[in-house]
Amino acid sequence: xxxxxxxxxxxxxxxxxxxxxxxxxxxxxxxxxxxxxxxxxxxxxxxxxxxxxxxxxxxxxxxxxxxxxxxxxxxxxxxxxxxxxxxxxxxxxxxxxxxxxxxxxxxxxxxxxxxxxxxxxxxxxxxxxxxxxxxxxxxxxxxxxxxxxxxxxxxxxxxxxxxxxxxxxxxxxxxxxxxxxxxxxxxxxxxxxxxxxxxxxxxxxxxxxxxxxxxxxxxxxxxxxxxxxxxxxxxxxxxxxxxxxxxxxxxxxxxxxxxxxxxxxxxxxxxxxxxxxxxxxxxxxxxxxxxxxxxxxxxxxxxxxxxxxxxxxxxxxxxxxxxxxxxxxxxxxxxxxxxxxxxxxxxxxxxxxxxxxxxxxxxxxxxxxxxxxxxxxxxxxxxxxxxxxxxxxxxxxxxxxxxxxxxxxxxxxxxxxxxxxxxxxxxxxxxxxxxxxxxxxxxxxxxxxxxxxxxxxxxxxxxxxxxxxxxxxxxxxxxxxxxxxxxxxxxxxxxxxxxxxxxxxxxxxxxxxxxxxxxxxxxxxxxxxxxxxxxxxxxxxxxxxxxxxxxxxxxxxxxxxxxxxxxxxxxxxxxxxxxxxxxxxxxxxxxxxxxxxxxxxxxxxxxxx
Amino acid sequence: xxxxxxxxxxxxxxxxxxxxxxxxxxxxxxxxxxxxxxxxxxxxxxxxxxxxxxxxxxxxxxxxxxxxxxxxxxxxx
Numbered sequence: 001x002x003x004x005x006x007x008x009x010x011x012x013x014x015x016x017x018x019x020x021x022x023x024x025x026x027x028x029x030x031x032x033x034x035x036x037x038x039x040x041x042x043x044x045x046x047x048x049x050x051x052x053x054x055x056x057x058x059x060x061x062x063x064x065x066x067x068x069x070x071x072x073x074x075x076x077x078x079x080x081x082x083x084x085x086x087x088x089x090x091x092x093x094x095x096x097x098x099x100x101x102x103x104x105x106x107x108x109x110x111x112x113x114x115x116x117x118x119x120x121x122x123x124x125x126x127x128x129x130x131x132x133x134x135x136x137x138x139x140x141x142x143x144x145x146x147x148x149x150x151x152x153x154x155x156x157x158x159x160x161x162x163x164x165x166x167x168x169x170x171x172x173x174x175x176x177x178x179x180x181x182x183x184x185x186x187x188x189x190x191x192x193x194x195x196x197x198x199x200x201x202x203x204x205x206x207x208x209x210x211x212x213x214x215x216x217x218x219x220x221x222x223x224x225x226x227x228x229x230x231x232x233x234x235x236x237x238x239x240x241x242x243x244x245x246x247x248x249x250x251x252x253x254x255x256x257x258x259x260x261x262x263x264x265x266x267x268x269x270x271x272x273x274x275x276x277x278x279x280x281x282x283x284x285x286x287x288x289x290x291x292x293x294x295x296x297x298x299x300x301x302x303x304x305x306x307x308x309x310x311x312x313x314x315x316x317x318x319x320x321x322x323x324x325x326x327x328x329x330x331x332x333x334x335x336x337x338x339x340x341x342x343x344x345x346x347x348x349x350x351x352x353x354x355x356x357x358x359x360x361x362x363x364x365x366x367x368x369x370x371x372x373x374x375x376x377x378x379x380x381x382x383x384x385x386x387x388x389x390x391x392x393x394x395x396x397x398x399x400x401x402x403x404x405x406x407x408x409x410x411x412x413x414x415x416x417x418x419x420x421x422x423x424x425x426x427x428x429x430x431x432x433x434x435x436x437x438x439x440x441x442x443x444x445x446x447x448x449x450x451x452x453x454x455x456x457x458x459x460x461x462x463x464x465x466x467x468x469x470x471x472x473x474x475x476x477x478x479x480x481x482x483x484x485x486x487x488x489x490x491x492x493x494x495x496x497x498x499x500x501x502x503x504x505x506x507x508x509x510x511x512x513x514x515x516x517x518x519x520x521x522x523x524x525x526x527x528x529x530x531x532x533x534x535x536x537x538x539x540x541x542x543x544x545x546x547x548x549x550x551x552x553x554x555x556x557x558x559x560x561x562x563x564x565x566x567x568x569x570x571x572x573x574x575x576x577x578x579x580x581x582x583x584x585x586x587x588x589x590x591x592x593x594x595x596x597x598x599x600x601x602x603x604x605x606x607x608x609x
Numbered sequence: 610x611x612x613x614x615x616x617x618x619x620x621x622x623x624x625x626x627x628x629x630x631x632x633x634x635x636x637x638x639x640x641x642x643x644x645x646x647x648x649x650x651x652x653x654x655x656x657x658x659x660x661x662x663x664x665x666x667x668x669x670x671x672x673x674x675x676x677x678x679x680x681x682x683x684x685x686x
Binding site: 235328440442467469470474 | 615618620647651659662663678680681683685
């Protein structure tokens with residue numbers, strides 16, 4: 001079966017790496033990746049713990065399809081109590097790292113404690129060891145990867161690491177693998193930094209066995225027959241997620257200047273068409289190539305360059321090389337949200353976030369909040385070191401991304417995240433997010449389903465936890481929205497966050513298609529209906545963890561700007577977001593009481609003790 | 610009547626902004642049928658910035674000078 005049956009438990013206090021058997025009874029109930037790792041966190045971590053305390057744990061987890069031939073089967077997740085939110089955190093990444101550690105013979109890595117001095121974990125198939133990383137501490141992700149490969153003379157090592165942002169406690173620091181793939185949200189990299197774990201380097205030379213090879217080949221062939229001709233697959237390869245920028249802007253739901261506006265007048269300068277236009281200086285476009293993750297047949301990844309004459313790259317040679325380019329969320333957060341329409345500056349900020357391991361969404365949205373604080377006079381040049389934090393300033397964006405990533409100057413404040421920053425300077429109302437996590441690139445006034453999805457997401461505001469897109473683009477009628485949000489939350493939890501494949505198969509593959517692959521890979525009777533129930537089970541244990549961490553129904557809400565200030569343009573002009581009807585309906589659908597607490601009946605039905 | 614059409618995130622880039630001549634009383638469904646789009650996915654439409662649900666496309670009347678935006682069912686990411 002596609003489970004290796006082995007977990008690597010890394011105790012940083014003791015400096016030990018110990019193999020232990022996978023709880024297969026839990027895998028049967030929670031599948032893998034997000035679901036299974038969350039079960040371990042719920043069993044082993046006090047939800048009230050400080051996320052940066054050594055008692056918090058950090059789990060790297062694969063799914064049953066990770067490392068197999070299943071199309072896009074290269075995903076892994078990092079699960080912990082989030083440093084940004086204090087809620088359960090799960091950040092999902094692609095690249096080649098996840099498949100490598102599965103092929104080294106491990107289903108999960110559980111990291112606990114805190115090292116006395118910086119270390120990195122080296123895994124070579126069944127062997128694992130903690131090695132000193134004093135000389136790596138203070139390096140960027142890019143330099144760290146190069147140094148580890150050079151030290152071990154192995155260019156095939158796959159590495160997940162933190163940059164300086166994770167070391168210096170940026171609350172939204174992420175884990176970066178394979179140069180520019182990110183387990184991006186909720187501050188999982190800050191937890192890794194607090195543990196003084198700089199990197200995990202893996203050499204996996206084993207295959208991944210499956211339960212029924214003949215059935216597995218048939219199942220993945222059937223999936224490819226659906227995925228390959230799907231128009232969304234081709235579009236993601238051609239224009240990536242970046243295409244959404246024009247769509248959501250035309251719809252009037254593109255968060256702009258800290259959600260004060262919903263349409264960005266400069267969108268055409270940073271959109272998917274702009275990145276293909278050759279520059280006048282060197283004749284090259286911003287977008288120079290695309291790339292794919294392990295086993296991926298979509299290739300949504302972007303490779304970009306910055307104009308060599310642009311002010312941002314005058315002093316740094318690293319930024320003159322092609323690197324990870326803009327996808328939609330980065331273009332929103334580093335573009336419209338801060339009002340910047342300078343494509344090279346937005347690309348530069350994206351490069352630096354990758355280089356130093358920082359979530360582009362939270363950084364951009366936090367800078368946006370700081371710009372509003374600056375505009376209103378709550379902060380001034382004394383705080384910013386003389387940098388004018390005005391909306392639209394490419395210079396401010398370029399300066400602040402470096403300061404934040406390195407924990408210097410006003411970057412220390414920006415590293416707090418928007419919620420803590422706005423509270424510190426007396427304007428909590430400027431925080432645009434939920435449960436401490438900043439919004440993604442959709443304004444809840446234009447998208448009522450997304451508003452509910454944001455409010456109820458277990459990891460704080462998130463665009464990936466539910467899929468209300470088609471419904472929201474078709475109608476603002478609230479009828480049925482709560483059911484769509486709840487159902488797609490469950491589906492996504494089980495499939496694209498716990499099975500090991502990418503969410504971008506969603507337009508082509510349904511739950512039965514994925515269940516067929518899972519059944520052939522690991523057996524045990526997987527069906528589409530069982531996946532739905534598994535997703536609901538995952539959602540409920542995440543909710544229980546958050547309740548234990550101190551969250552209540554009062555946290556299932558949105559900022560006043562979204563609830564009380566009407567949108568000033570677009571499809572929702574004159575409207576605010578409505579949760580008053582949707583939330584009670586959602587709680588009832590979930591089988592939760594009026595306080596948002598799962599009832600005993602619901603927990604019994606799902607087999608949650 | 611003349612309808613202004615903008616296609617977003619669709620391969621027909623050459624017709625990104627165009628004017629389409631339709632008979633009076635035409636509907637968004639009529640417009641989609643003359644745009645010659647591949648029939649492999651359901652498209653979303655905005656008329657003068659407001660969404661028109663797919664099930665209302667055959668009964669909604671367009672008017673002279675309307676601006677229609679057509680885009681595929683993107684799902685975020």
